[in-house]
Amino acid sequence: MSLPPLREVIARHGLSASKALGQNFLFDEQLLDRIAAIPGDLSDKAVLEVGPGPGGLTRALLRAGARVTAIEMDRRCLPALAELGEAFPGKLRVIEGDALAINHAELMGEPFAIASNLPYNVGTALFTRWLDGEGWPPLWTSLTLMFQQEVAQRIVADPDSGAYGRLAVLAQWRSNARLAMKVHRSAFTPPPKVMSAIVHVTPAAMPEGVSAKRLAQVTEAAFGQRRKMLRQSLKGLPGAVEALEGLGIDPTRRAETLAVADFVALARKLGPR
Template identity: 85%
Template structure:
């Protein structure tokens, strides 16, 4: 990979949130997290010069890679030639593309060393929507360790928030691997971690849109009591009383099960 980067004169762009990984053993371990990828469709966002892409192709995956940095396209084209028929590169902004349409409406796994500046927005988008189960079969994603801890957090702690609820109310999220900052070029200021998410059954009668609105209000003012933070959600305070949930509690003490119960009552 270092040779590829040198040959194409590439360097990580701070503006695009890029940090390159070169350790092939580490990349192979990440590619192995969702299980056997042989013949499976995989979506990768922000492949850069293709470090993780190479590991996915070695694992036998059929990879669709979305890259908006034109400087990286020649290196990815070179990689495509080395693995004929396995790699398709789409130039564009992953936040503006329809991923299900891009993958032909077929199930796919998502594996990405996500650019730091769009990682959370993409993650929330993959978790959203009323249609469930989603077309993606799993999400295996590299985040800053702080963000990863927020995704797998349990109620009661400072890291528990909206991201944890959205990730866990109808999916299983686990911390799969920690990655030291020294593994990247250039090394970021923080540690990183890989999160693995798989969809579960959706709780009956719960609207994703309602839950998203509820958690946005509750955690948008997390230091306030629920009776204050949920004022903007019609009927929410009355539902708390109906369910026997103390309106003086703060959002970080409310379990995922309680959030789904409130959402179900709100309709």
């Protein structure tokens, strides 16, 4: 399917990236095709995209054979997306609205992959929502998401590193997360002030006997005062310091030195919230 260049589409519709909506447009078709290839074969697979803008990544996903549902709150971009839908009949569904206000599993109604160049201002909120909750495995089969590089590094961080924190534990305790690709700021229009990176996440087995709410409670307390010893940061959580000692974890350690498995064991020891 031959499509006009993205720059031409954007110029014709008078579009410009909205700073308020955290938008940065990608025009490099080869780069977009590489991103769309990260989840694997998308032939006739359902894919959810948040914040498609004028449809750069959407094109690549459609070229890869996906059935795309795109959630876009910027009304200016809807005509360009409508044209794309006409070029791929029956393959693109566009939902106008705020992705944070929509139940994605209900919207999709079948197993689906998520692929997005996430708007910077809502990226972390959406990511934590997709990884949250007691029900597991989720209906989504993979997440292929563009973040600011600093956020991406926090997601895949190892213990004892400056980037390691709540986001790493959330992403890694029942999922596999990897840094799939770095994207230079010059690839975007307008170029953001920071570098970007793509994280790929797939669900893994959920550890038995662990409440997601309890784990969130433990990590919030532990990393809320990350410079303090665990016996200090966890003292407001009844039974936590005793649970540490019962697990053989030195309470004078700091949160960033604990492995994901240690946080899981602590949450299990404390029981359901």
